[in-house]
Amino acid sequence: MITPSAYAWTEEETLGQHLISRGVSRRDFMKFCGEMAVVLGVSGATAPRIAKALETVKRPSVIWLQLQECTGCVESVLRTANPTIGDLVLDVVSLDYQHTLMAAAGTAAEKAKQSAMAANKGSYILVVTGSIPTKEGGIYTVIGGRTAQDLIKEAADGCAAILAVGACAHFGSVQSARPNPTGAVGVRDIIKNKPIVNIAGCPPIGDVVTATVVHYLTFGRLPAVDGEGRPLFAYGKRIHDQCTRRAHFDAGQFVESFDDDSARKGYCLYSVGCKGPETFSPCPIFQWNTRTSWPIGAGHPCIGCTEPHFWDTMTPFYGRLPNVGGFAVEQRADTIGAALAIGAVAGIATHAAATVFTQIRRRKATQQVPESATETENPNG
Amino acid sequence: MAKTRVVVDPITRIEGHLRIEAQSENGKISKAWASSTQFRGIETILTGRDPRDAWAFTQRICGVCTVVHAIASCRAVEDALDIKIPANANTIRNLVHGMQFIQDHVIHFYHLHALDWVDVVSALSADPAAAAKIGQSISPWPNNGESELRAVQTRLKKFVGGGQLGIFTNGYWGHPAYKLPPEVNLLAVSHYLEALDWQRDVIRLHTVFGGKNPHPNFLVGGMASAINIDSTATINAERIADLMGMVTRARAFVEQVYWPDLVAIAGFYKEWGAIGGGVPNFLACGEFPEGDVRDLDTLYFPRGIILDKDLTKVHEYDPMKVREFIHSSWYEYGKGDSVGLHPYEGETTPKYTGPKPPWTYLQDETKYTWMKAPRYEGRAMQVGPLSRMLVGYASGHKDIKELVGEALGKLQVGPEVLFSTLGRTAARGIETVLLARKMEQWLGELNGRIKNGDVATFTKAKWEPSSWPAKAEGYGYLDAPRGALGHWVQIENGKIARYQCVVPSTWNCSPRDAEGQPGPYEASLEDNHPLVDPERPIEILRTIHSYDPCMACGVHVLDAEGREVVEVKVQ
Numbered sequence: 001m002i003t004p005s006a007y008a009w010t011e012e013e014t015l016g017q018h019l020i021s022r023g024v025s026r027r028d029f030m031k032f033c034g035e036m037a038v039v040l041g042v043s044g045a046t047a048p049r050i051a052k053a054l055e056t057v058k059r060p061s062v063i064w065l066q067l068q069e070c071t072g073c074v075e076s077v078l079r080t081a082n083p084t085i086g087d088l089v090l091d092v093v094s095l096d097y098q099h100t101l102m103a104a105a106g107t108a109a110e111k112a113k114q115s116a117m118a119a120n121k122g123s124y125i126l127v128v129t130g131s132i133p134t135k136e137g138g139i140y141t142v143i144g145g146r147t148a149q150d151l152i153k154e155a156a157d158g159c160a161a162i163l164a165v166g167a168c169a170h171f172g173s174v175q176s177a178r179p180n181p182t183g184a185v186g187v188r189d190i191i192k193n194k195p196i197v198n199i200a201g202c203p204p205i206g207d208v209v210t211a212t213v214v215h216y217l218t219f220g221r222l223p224a225v226d227g228e229g230r231p232l233f234a235y236g237k238r239i240h241d242q243c244t245r246r247a248h249f250d251a252g253q254f255v256e257s258f259d260d261d262s263a264r265k266g267y268c269l270y271s272v273g274c275k276g277p278e279t280f281s282p283c284p285i286f287q288w289n290t291r292t293s294w295p296i297g298a299g300h301p302c303i304g305c306t307e308p309h310f311w312d313t314m315t316p317f318y319g320r321l322p323n324v325g326g327f328a329v330e331q332r333a334d335t336i337g338a339a340l341a342i343g344a345v346a347g348i349a350t351h352a353a354a355t356v357f358t359q360i361r362r363r364k365a366t367q368q369v370p371e372s373a374t375e376t377e378n379p380n381g
Numbered sequence: 382m383a384k385t386r387v388v389v390d391p392i393t394r395i396e397g398h399l400r401i402e403a404q405s406e407n408g409k410i411s412k413a414w415a416s417s418t419q420f421r422g423i424e425t426i427l428t429g430r431d432p433r434d435a436w437a438f439t440q441r442i443c444g445v446c447t448v449v450h451a452i453a454s455c456r457a458v459e460d461a462l463d464i465k466i467p468a469n470a471n472t473i474r475n476l477v478h479g480m481q482f483i484q485d486h487v488i489h490f491y492h493l494h495a496l497d498w499v500d501v502v503s504a505l506s507a508d509p510a511a512a513a514k515i516g517q518s519i520s521p522w523p524n525n526g527e528s529e530l531r532a533v534q535t536r537l538k539k540f541v542g543g544g545q546l547g548i549f550t551n552g553y554w555g556h557p558a559y560k561l562p563p564e565v566n567l568l569a570v571s572h573y574l575e576a577l578d579w580q581r582d583v584i585r586l587h588t589v590f591g592g593k594n595p596h597p598n599f600l601v602g603g604m605a606s607a608i609n610i611d612s613t614a615t616i617n618a619e620r621i622a623d624l625m626g627m628v629t630r631a632r633a634f635v636e637q638v639y640w641p642d643l644v645a646i647a648g649f650y651k652e653w654g655a656i657g658g659g660v661p662n663f664l665a666c667g668e669f670p671e672g673d674v675r676d677l678d679t680l681y682f683p684r685g686i687i688l689d690k691d692l693t694k695v696h697e698y699d700p701m702k703v704r705e706f707i708h709s710s711w712y713e714y715g716k717g718d719s720v721g722l723h724p725y726e727g728e729t730t731p732k733y734t735g736p737k738p739p740w741t742y743l744q745d746e747t748k749y750t751w752m753k754a755p756r757y758e759g760r761a762m763q764v765g766p767l768s769r770m771l772v773g774y775a776s777g778h779k780d781i782k783e784l785v786g787e788a789l790g791k792l793q794v795g796p797e798v799l800f801s802t803l804g805r806t807a808a809r810g811i812e813t814v815l816l817a818r819k820m821e822q823w824l825g826e827l828n829g830r831i832k833n834g835d836v837a838t839f840t841k842a843k844w845e846p847s848s849w850p851a852k853a854e855g856y857g858y859l860d861a862p863r864g865a866l867g868h869w870v871q872i873e874n875g876k877i878a879r880y881q882c883v884v885p886s887t888w889n890c891s892p893r894d895a896e897g898q899p900g901p902y903e904a905s906l907e908d909n910h911p912l913v914d915p916e917r918p919i920e921i922l923r924t925i926h927s928y929d930p931c932m933a934c935g936v937h938v939l940d941a942e943g944r945e946v947v948e949v950k951v952q
Contacts, residue, residue, distance in 0.1 A: 072444020266614020
């Protein structure tokens, strides 16, 4: 069965041939693979291997479910930084069902999904944006007469793996913030028997989604992840340890008020509430929108949106983090954990809940690690 | 002929989850129902939080119109705390919101709406030379040449020839409602692809000022992006140069691609100027304050109301005259379902009475949606680009009058066609052109102030909660790409006591009220509306998409026990 695609890439073609037929030069393709190697944090020498994998792979089908969400994550993926080739990669994964862009509506759309799922049973990638509301039997998000919970279970059943894209699919995001009126939860709370990668962020940088797919196609498996299920190639380091303003932190040069002299010199935003010291995110390295800038680069403190339950643990957003400075660069989310937990909310598990980083295929084992230190005294009272 | 029941769910190429049900007879729609099937409850979540954080929460109501709730929230809090933001911050917000309009409307036209009018498959049989001739006759755009269009067609041929349609699978290709010649279809497909690249570029304006898009950062009291032309880490000469390029490219695409395409395509669909008019009343709260946000005289797009399609009179908009009804909504009121409540005394007690999912039809239910039905002096109102352009046109707004006149002249039609599906789509293009031109002026004003040494972007005076009164309340209006929006906040002892948003989609997607008056989507589908083939409901998509639905905004208030926790004072 041929998987449908937005561009005609016939089954007889390898990706390499397809690229040539679409006018993409070998040079451009290798350049893209080199950029992807950088994004993935692997050696540049790996670029030929990525190229080989992309050239020879057959396209997996992608079913994209949009549940209880704001569509921001879809928009973010539309902004991927390598437009031509980036689009191609998204296209390469054969987008068979995607509400925001697909021509068909209603029954015709549903048929497209059903036939793609049947034709690619066991092999398609399921992308999920949005959370799943669980209260009142799921009536808070119903599509085509069926609940979000019903839809995700059906789609997960035949998939090879799930990319939970964005904070909603990760943990429920804003609608799950206190008091979580609709009982919104993330994908991992509903689906227990499939590998899930959490592309964290509100929204995540679109390139991270692309890179995760490339990783899957290139290396034949999902990327290694931390205890939150986030790919290490993107979320392996703290913002604070990669920040372009870090030297000012070390030098004790802080913005004390927005638009003060220090702000106009680009000093550290720690004093006005920056959550970079406890946020694991690719923002300072990948940057946003064709590497134009990033939140701290544009003068606003990080709000910690790649961290679980940041709407409760990282607020007030302009409140100063306590006790920053005692951690070395090499420490990861899994090891510093709740020591930095802040905010006024009890009972919210921070990333200390998971203490072992592992590849997603070993995720089940990870989930068996007893949760500890999930509640931390709030240093601010 | 018997009535046919029609269900279109999901309505795709929109934001969020919308279900349309209809009954059709003899090729026409006799009755329609619009149902919003997602509920999130964000306003309740805000209670007890720092009002300076509210913009970030409300911003997440929608990631498509990703700045509108953030700015409305900042304005509401600033109104409550009596904060006057610096002129630079106001200009930056106008630039950010302006680019939101431009990018959002272009994406809507090409990627969400165009496939209702453009038959992708038909473009295969186009003559690229003839298409180039048409393209060059309507625009100086450099990519309308024969070789460019031939390359697009070759790509398309290969794609269709492979039988692999991806996101184009099961489209309604070949439907008799498609009227464009193959050459115009080819031009449109070419620009569909170009617009994908273009939007990625111009939206970077948000990234310069807000650090990212979607969901750029904002700040109560101004903007966080400091200006220092001699620093590497702030808004500096390099950033300004980048912005100038974006603004120029935004305008070029809008004037040379979007606008000529829109006029050309509209010329083939003039009959849609008499279809889908629906509700005859139009509300605009006004937008783009060029001075203080409270000074309504400085609004670029004026505030006002048009009633019964009467363009000879612009009525004043009084927010105190808004009432919300729940006759058809999954809520209950203490005084019963027949009363309408002002948001000030509003109740949002959800009471789901629909069928247990999975369901087949909602049209037999009295209550069928999570949307309430807002009414103004008892009337349903349309909001959005058409409302803004009508209010501007009727107010004698120079720029709006000129461009509306130009469009009507090119199409050789009178202003009465504005009250239609085509009118809504055309009005969106008109305001995009106006804003694409305006952006250069705003950026010039920012540069002029920087040149004169005014680099302030933030007002510190009321930042600390210790400087706030024990109680305060404020209103933030904003006319978003999809229409009139209001945020109301009440602050007590430094925390949010009450918060409510009244959003464009609630007006447009409202269901029937106790009087049986349908909301704008429904009324449009019931107004001289064709539906040739209920199995392929392309006409329904045309009219619904002409509103550019944004359903995630249709959230309302819910506390932990499911009771109303919000009261709103409208000023």
